[in-house]
Amino acid sequence: MRPWIVLLCLVLVVPAAFAAPMQTPPSATTTATPPVPSDVPLLAPVVVSGVVSGPGLWKVSKGDHVLWVLGTLSPLPGHIQWESHEVEQVLAQSKQVLLEPKIRLKADIGFFGKLFLLPSAYGARKNPDGKTLDQVMDPSTYQRWLALKQKYIGDDRGIERWRPLFAAQELYRKALKANGLSNDGGVSGAVAALAKSDGVPETPVEYRVEIQHPRDALKAFKAAAPSDMECFSRTLDSIEHDLPAMTARANAWATGDLGALRQLPDSHRRDACVTAITSAGFARQLGLDDVPAQLEAVWLAAARKALTDNASSFALLPMGELLSPTGYLARLAAQGYTVEAPIGLDAEPATAGSAAPAPAGSAAAH
Template sequence: MRSPLFAALFVLAASSPAFGQTASPAAPSTSAAINLDAVSVSGVQPGPGLWRVSKGDHVMWVLGTLSPLPDRIQWKTDEVEQTIADSQEVLGPPSIALKPKTNFFGKLFLLPSLVGARKNPDGQTLQQMVPAPDYARWQVLKQQYIGNDRGIESWRPIFAAVELYDKAIKRYGLTSSGGVKDTVRDLAKKHNVKFTTVRYTMEVEEPRSAVKTFKSSPMDDRECFGRTLDTVERDMGRITERANAWATGDIDMLRHLPMNDQRESCISAVTEAGFAKQLGFNDVKQKAESMWLSAAQQALNTNTQTFAMLPMEQVLSPKGLIARLKAQGYQVEAPDGSDAEGQPATSP
């Protein structure tokens, strides 16, 4: 069972699609026009190609994943399928799971305490929780993308932000997952290739107490709320542009479109909250990434060929997991023959 509390924490700290790789804010006069003109691609598309990480005769092919993606594309998976079929292992992306430490009946009796987990403490409304200018913007965007939903006015700002963002990407013909991870998993199963899930699991000792603490604890998620409003107002065009770049395999475009915006402020709202630190949640993202790095090194040492998935930010960032592998002596080559940063690929 995954409660609203555990699901929310899992989603936000694990590079959630809801706060996935989005563009940085732009000037309203420019981005407003982009929003009006944004059209997601459709039909059969090749995807971004595969990064090559190697040492000696051992190689790992890496697919950079992205969220959101165009909803009406058919991903041409011929290259991916052949690569998976020729591999000894498929490595999933780093992930996080929160597990309540209780038996089935304990989980069943936990359900009543989950009611209202999304709501603000002490019955406060969204209007009371966020700055007046942001609430005024929220009312306009809510009407545009969500409609007359009174219930959401009692939600915490971060949950309201998730709902608004999800509705906005859907309006632009985008989808949060694109089915890429499921497709890769299915192809591994089809060719009888081992699929390794890299998941850091944190066991919650007292789930009832954790839910109670969450429901009564403040969370400074106003910046997350405001940054999400910025994104929906100004950057949906650029989000669509990046989604299209992934679909069409435009690596150069992916490099030049920033991949951070409200996601970091929303993750911080959760991980820096008192209840998260109390649960030991503040460093789980780093632990999951360390687990993936260890799993990748083991796969590269053991297998002649491995297929892996990583969020595109981890592939392209100079501080990402691919860069960390390169710093440890592995050779990295992008689909266009350059390294992850776009420079000619050379051995370190």
Template sequence: MRPWIVLLSLMLVVSAAAAVPMQTSPARPSTVAPPVPANVPLLAPTVVTGVVSGPGLWKVSKDGHVLWVLGTLSPLPAHMQWESHQVEQVIARSKQVLTQPRLELKADIGFFGKLFLLPSAYGARKNPDGKSLNQVMDAPTYARWLILKRKYIGDDRGIERWRPLFAAQELYKKALKANDLSNDGGVSGTVAALVKSGGMVETPVQYRVEIQHPGDALKAFKAAAPSDIECFNRTLDAVEHDLPAMAERANAWATGDLEALRTQPDSHRRDACVNAITSAGFARQLGLADIPAQLEAAWVAAARDALTKNDTSFAMLPMDELMATDGYLAKLAAQGYTVESPEQQDATEPDIGVAPATSR
């Protein structure tokens, strides 16, 4: 399972079928909420700011052809300024830049179709039968939610009607922002700017799922939506306890401390949320259950093609895929490619990846 790939698939299914849901008048919960404890200690993490270089690049090579891979991480410091001279110079002499693998959902329904489906899409985000969060979970769990909601979201009654999966995602997003963390620290935007300045176009790596009947997709979601309490609980755990560890990992990426990234465990929140999505009946109906395997196959094929055609290429992958014994780079190594971590390169070729750019 690759949790970074499919965590937002549920939201993508809904957004592919309709426009972004509009806010409606909030509904008041129908039952009395449990009391919220007065004092809850939440440790505020400290993250780096200013100019950072990030980690070194992984090197995949065969027959004189090289693919340089940047390991990405989420979350990262929100106020860092990433400037990697190695990445800049590698991109400048690359013939091809591969995007991170992603899911593409295709649903061509037109403007009027979106207008008609909008109410249904909004309804898919809410709990069935008009229930509020305190009616779909036990009292201790809801009490934990109220504490964190008050701290990071505030007095938003509308979110009380959302499914736990959507509420958890909103809480997580707000908690990151409040603790000076962001999804990618501007890394993807910086890479895109470097590619554009070099006159190139990124090569998309994607698995495409076409939704022929978006209305039926929404019905399938409502009828067989994920059982997402485990995802909700893991998100509460992450926001309550894991923010300092997330900050440490973010700082380790920013400063290029690969050893800290290897030893600092990641949160299991994403795994729980991915399992909630891919095990749901609607995911199997729409062909979303095998997304991880499909995206892995698409990226490995794109990497092999780039290594065959180009002397130098560049790609980005989540850091866990670079370090995992069964990750994407491990798959290439098993197929006869040489894979070297930044530490291995430092031991043999300390100046690798910083040669002057050559004309393409």
């Protein structure tokens, strides 16, 4: 992937974290979190580990055609082995797997262009005019940054010259890893392996943006970069105060406790960081200011096509879009599709085409 595209994808795909090594004990267990200094905010007492099945599947149907949807979550416990017999049964009978919606950037650039753009891409990651973080934010925010940086990153002087948006992303990634959390717990990889074993093709669901003039795009980024202090401050808040809730949400997903997932608060850090990108001047120039709406439209079109073409299909979708009364599945319900939540999830206010929770294990019958 082109270096400047890596740069933009880094801030658009938030949050990111290195996956922790997977364990394979015989059954789901809980282990105590590693000891941390006394001044570090404490996580929930235990983090789920071992073999877990995760949440049940949502069922979207029209006539006798069905789309089964697994809600994904980030972060998840870092030491889980996800195994869902329900998903295995559904995939064995599915004709298509819809991957999570993503943005794909494509640039018209050759080999020499990559060489010349590499230094520029790294330059775009840094604050303009060689400024350091203490020069672009108020003293109290900077002191909060220093305390968390020391805990999770250490004595890295180079990061002090990064833009707050990039520095926040790196801090968040390190904090998750240090506290036993991972990006997706290996779920997407496990689904891919099952689909390959069953010969079920995976279909990327992408909003494609083609950049005709990459060099001009880099200049646009530098000239109209994100106002990223809201993202930076929200990231500090999340690490200081929200890690216990993140851990509880991760545990709830692993154990299939959808009621807890609905009730546990979300810091909305990701929303603040994505907004910082999509509202910046350069984003409008590149056609990135309407990404959420475009991603929704692309996924809904792919879901409708899968429901038309296949008797049974499978999809991965962020849990927030399943639990929200205005999410992707609510949009399908409003268009006349029947949407059934798994057992264990209280019904939302009635929407067009909605129905009672699907029986556990009902996937095997379809």
